[in-house]
């Protein structure tokens with residue numbers, strides 16, 4: 001649970017706050033200030049590693065050993081890793097936002113050291129986590145008897161490689177930034193490292209958890225399709241999209257890199273849509289796995305919610321999960337559209353930032369909203385969440401935050417010309433998106449806290 005509390009604290013006390021500050025400043029045209037770029041990079045790092053990353057570490061350390069059927073080899077390390085990650089994130093959030101204001105002062109050495117230290121401490125924590133998890137993942141004897149683990153292993157392997165790649169790149173880029181007396185990581189490298197984290201860590205792990213838990217939690221069809229092959233197809237498309245964006249390569253052959261990347265993006269969008277289709281979470285066309293079981297529950301058993309295996313004790317947790325998958329589909333669809341339009345020679349104006357937040361705020365954050373209230377009570381031996389209404393609040397606030405964060409950036413400028421009031425509405429929606437997102441996380445945190453202490 002420590003990971004969950006630190007993830008929520010990182011989101012509530014830093015990640016979402018900086019996001020809210022940024023959208024307010026951008027939305028209402030306030031001066032961006034010296035710290036603008038370092039604020040963006042700090043927000044990005046805290047949200048990726050602090051908010052989404054710590055949730056993943058915490059849940060995977062609980063879930064993967066159970067899937068593998070062997071305990072974590074060094075349980076003492078679980079707390080140590082949390083400490084390393086917590087201290088690393090704290091140093092980064094304080095150090096990086098101060099740097100732009102002290103570039104000419106002697107204090108730069110102190111705060112620069114803090115930022116580099118944060119990279120080193122996080123790297124150590126991530127390395128220890130990967131070591132611990134690989135021993136579990138690759139130490140299973142008689143793997144053939146564990147088909148549940150075998151099928152999702154490629155997804156977890158992508159995650160391990162992604163974490164190591166991201167943590168190492170983060171450390172090197174921070175050292176380079178401080179040595180050059182700057183306060184901003186080189187934009188091309190920064191973009192590349194974010195792509196690695198989102199594409200190799202967050203999406204694969206979200207897919208793996210969905211494959212393993214959804215049939216049970218949502219009473220879906222059994223997973224009888226080639227899950228591993230979809231993972232390889234995804235990896236191929238991801239590499240095609242991201243490898244050409246490797247800065248030395250894109251500097252060398254910019255045109256070819258750009259077009260290869262677009263083809264990769266198009267394919268990746270296609271694989272994601274295929275994955276969602278096969279998972280059947282939004283369509284629910286296939287017969288649930290319960291239709292094939294030989295022993296049916298007794299007729300006098302209390303009925304569960306329609307189509308679901310629970311009695312409503314976790315609230316309507318399916319809503320944020322459905323929303324997550326809707327946002328994922330929109331993100332994948334936009335990637336396909338963008339890829340086709342660019343290759344066709346008619347680029348459309350959908351920014352990187354829109355697609356990124358569709359995946360991160362729309363998909364990953366909503367998946368956390370839904371799955372945490374469904375899974376965490378069980379982890380801490382509780383039978384229900386403390387307040388089912390708060391699950392609804394989290395869902396609605398999260399949805400409004402995502403709409404406000406994304407839609408104003410998609411509106412064609414002709415609308416602003418035709419309806420002048422729409423400028424104000426769009427700016428205000430964008431400005432408040434961060435605060436609304438923050439409130440959604442607050443509802444989740446309050447609910448989990450009450451659940452744990454009840």
Ligand code: HEM
Nearest residue numbers: 019020022023040041044047048052360361401433434437
């Ligand atoms: C309502 C909540 C959020 C708000 C208001 C928000 C706001 C912002 C803003 C204004 C930017 C700068 C965009 C630009 O470059 O023009 C940004 C970038 C970014 N955000 Fe968010 N964001 C939110 C949620 C999230 C979440 C949940 C994640 C991850 C899980 C995330 C990850 C990122 C990343 C990786 C970047 C790019 C950072 C960089 O360029 O170094 N954001 N966000």
